[in-house]
Amino acid sequence: MEIPHYSKIHNRFLLNGYHYDQLGLKQVAYSFIKEGDLFEGYIGDFLMDWLDLSDSIYLVTSGTTAKPKRIFLKKQTFVNSAIATGNHFKISVGDKALHCLPAHFIAGKMMLIRAMILGLSLDLISPSKNPFHKNNTVYDFVAMTPMQAYHSLKNLNQVKTLIIGGAFVSVALQNELIRRSINAFETYGMTETLSHIAVRSMKDPPSEFTCLSNIYVTQDIRKCLVVSAPLLNLESLVTNDKIELLDNNRFKLIGRIDNVINSGGIKIYPEQIERKLSEVLRFNYFIGSLSDPVLGQKVILAVALTNEFDKEALKSEIKNYKSFNSYEIPKAIIFFNDFVYTQSGKIKRNETLTLKPSFVLDL
Numbered sequence: 342m343e344i345p346h347y348s349k350i351h352n353r354f355l356l357n358g359y360h361y362d363q364l365g366l367k368q369v370a371y372s373f374i375k376e377g378d379l380f381e382g383y384i385g386d387f388l389m390d391w392l393d394l395s396d397s398i399y400l401v402t403s404g405t406t407a408k409p410k411r412i413f414l415k416k417q418t419f420v421n422s423a424i425a426t427g428n429h430f431k432i433s434v435g436d437k438a439l440h441c442l443p444a445h446f447i448a449g450k451m452m453l454i455r456a457m458i459l460g461l462s463l464d465l466i467s468p469s470k471n472p473f474h475k476n477n478t479v480y481d482f483v484a485m486t487p488m489q490a491y492h493s494l495k496n497l498n499q500v501k502t503l504i505i506g507g508a509f510v511s512v513a514l515q516n517e518l519i520r521r522s523i524n525a526f527e528t529y530g531m532t533e534t535l536s537h538i539a540v541r542s543m544k545d546p547p548s549e550f551t552c553l554s555n556i557y558v559t560q561d562i563r564k565c566l567v568v569s570a571p572l573l574n575l576e577s578l579v580t581n582d583k584i585e586l587l588d589n590n591r592f593k594l595i596g597r598i599d600n601v602i603n604s605g606g607i608k609i610y611p612e613q614i615e616r617k618l619s620e621v622l623r624f625n626y627f628i629g630s631l632s633d634p635v636l637g638q639k640v641i642l643a644v645a646l647t648n649e650f651d652k653e654a655l656k657s658e659i660k661n662y663k664s665f666n667s668y669e670i671p672k673a674i675i676f677f678n679d680f681v682y683t684q685s686g687k688i689k690r691n692e693t694l695t696l697k698p699s700f701v702l703d704l
Contacts, residue, residue: 349363350362350363350366350457351434351457351458351459351460352460353434353435353460353461353462354456354457354460354461354462354463355461355462355463356369356456356463356465357463357464357465358462358464363392366388366392367388367389367392369385369388370384370385370386370388370389370392371385371389372385373385373388374386374389378467380443380444380465380467380468381465383443383444383445383449384440384444384449384453384465386444386445387444387445387450387453388453391416391453391454391457395416396415396416396417397413397414397415397416398413398414398416398419399411399412399413399414400412400414400447400450400532401532402531402532402533409683409684412532412533414535414574415574418535418572418573418574419450419451419454419535420454420458421572421573422451422454422535422536422572422573423451423454423455423458423459424458424459425553425554425555425556425572426451426455426536426537426553427455427458427459428553428554429540429553429554430482430502430504432455432459432461432481432482432502433481434459434460434461435460435461435462436459436461436462436481436482437461437462437464437478437479437480437481437482438452438455438456438461438462438463438464438480438481438482438483439463439464439466439472439478439480439482439483439500440452440453440456440463440464440465440466441466441467441468441469441472441483441484441485441489442468442484442485442486443468446532447530447531447532447535447536448484448506448507448536449468451535451536452484455482461482464478464480468489469489470488470489470492470493471489471492471493471496472485472489472493473493473496473497473499476496476499477499478499479499479500479501480499480500480501481501481502482500482501482502482504483500483502483503483504484503484504484505484506485503485504485505486505486506486507486508486686487505487507487508487509487510487511487514488508490503490505490510490514490518490525491511491514491517494517494518494521497518497521497523497525498521498523500523500524501524502524502526503518503523503524503525503526504525504526504527504528504537504540505525505526505527505528505543506527506528506529506530506536506537507686507687508687509527509612509615509616509619510527510543511616511619511620512616512617512619512620513619513620513621513623514619515527515543518543519543519544523543524544525542525543526540526541526542526543527540527541527543527550528540528541529541529550529594531580533575533578534568534570534573534575534578535573537553538552538553538556538568538570538573539551539552539553539556539558539592540553549587549591549592549593550591550592550593550594551590551591552590552591555570555571555572556568556569556570556573556590557569557570557589557590558584558586558589558590558591558592559577559586559589560584560586561579563583563598564583564584564586565579565580565581565582565583565584565598566580566582566583566584566592567579567580568580581597581598581599582594582595582596582597582598583595583596583597583598583601583610594612595610595612595613596610596611596612596613597610597612600612600690602628602629602630602638602640603637603638604630604633604636604637604638604639604640604668605635605636605637605668606637607668609640609668609669611627611628611629611690612628613669614628614640614665614669614671615627615628617662617664617665617669618642618662620664621658621662624644624645624647624648624650625644625645625647625648625680625688626642626643626644626645627642627643627680627688627690627693628640628641628642628643628671629641629643629675629690629691629693629694631673631675631694633672639672639673640668640669640670640671640672641671641672641673641674641675642659642671642673642674642675643674643675643677643680643690643693643694644674644675644676644677645676645677645678645679645680646676646677646678646679646699646700647679652674652676652700652702655674655702656674656702656704659671659674659704660704670704671704672703672704673701673702673703673704674701674702674704675694675698675701676698676699676700676701676702677693677696677698677699678696678699680693681693681696
């Protein structure tokens with residue numbers, strides 16, 4: 342039976358330095374599933390799904406703000422996404438790429454597809470904080486999480502183009518990337534959009550997100566982002582991300598509308614406060630709210646007790662942080678033994694705030 346066009350493998354595609362045809366790659370996938378490490382098992386599972394004769398594949402959404410759900414998408418849309426990324430970043434056949442993300446999430450799946458479709462030489466490495474540990478190879482294209490980029494700063498001169506996604510890029514990380522002249526981009530996307538649909542350059546701190554080709558954005562009545570992408574089979578995908586719309590290809594991200602805090606009649610977006618705090622805080626935290634008899638909701642700083650630090654020094658630093666507007670200053674610091682996370686490692690804010698705190702500091 343003829344191989345469907347969307348499952349064909351570029352004749353210049355290399356995996357760990359070796360070329361494989363359809364049958365050879367299936368054998369690699371089977372070996373990963375039966376004998377490989379956990380990260381190789383995820384890669385094997387996805388490759389077996391990708392190389393079968395079905396024209397669709399199912400994904401599971403992250404579950405950051407709602408229950409994870411299964412969605413079915415045409416394989417051709419994955420191909421279209423890979424081509425859009427290749428065109429935007431001017432990726433060429435034979436370019437060397439590093440795969441250092443879990444393949445059971447969309448970002449890791451898309452790195453595999455980009456390599457197979459665009460004809461890249463792809464190195465596989467187990468996801469870790471620093472994928473460049475004992476790795477001196479220079480790569481043309483790499484995708485990382487912010488945590489990986491932070492722990493790899495001294496090695497990022499080995500990367501010609503770096504994309505960072507999965508969580509927001511902190512001000513501290515952004516400044517380091519600019520200082521080191523790293524050609525890096527923050528990405529915006531989700532499972533439903535097959536990884537990123539827009540990117541933001543780290544060369545310019547206040548820069549906006551710019552959409553990839555054939556992707557268009559508008560706003561709904563809540564001023565939340567609406568994405569249309571014909572080649573991804575998306576027609577008016579409504580998000581909960583409030584934006585400042587610049588035109589149908591550019592926007593600035595404000596924060597998630599389902600996280601908004603109404604404190605004394607003032608609407609506060611936690612992400613805006615978190616970006617400010619990221620200049621000075623290096624541990625795991627988030628901004629949330631608790632009910633208050635006067636304000637309705639009061640802003641709090643939630644901190645995970647997975648690092649040792651001076652609580653009183655933190656209290657003083659927050660109270661005297663000069664970048665805050667008066668209504669942004671947390672009214673308390675709530676310490677938890679740890680946070681509740683999704684399978685993809687994102688913090689579940691509301692569920693965390695239902696836990697019993699380990700310690701509370703009023704400000």
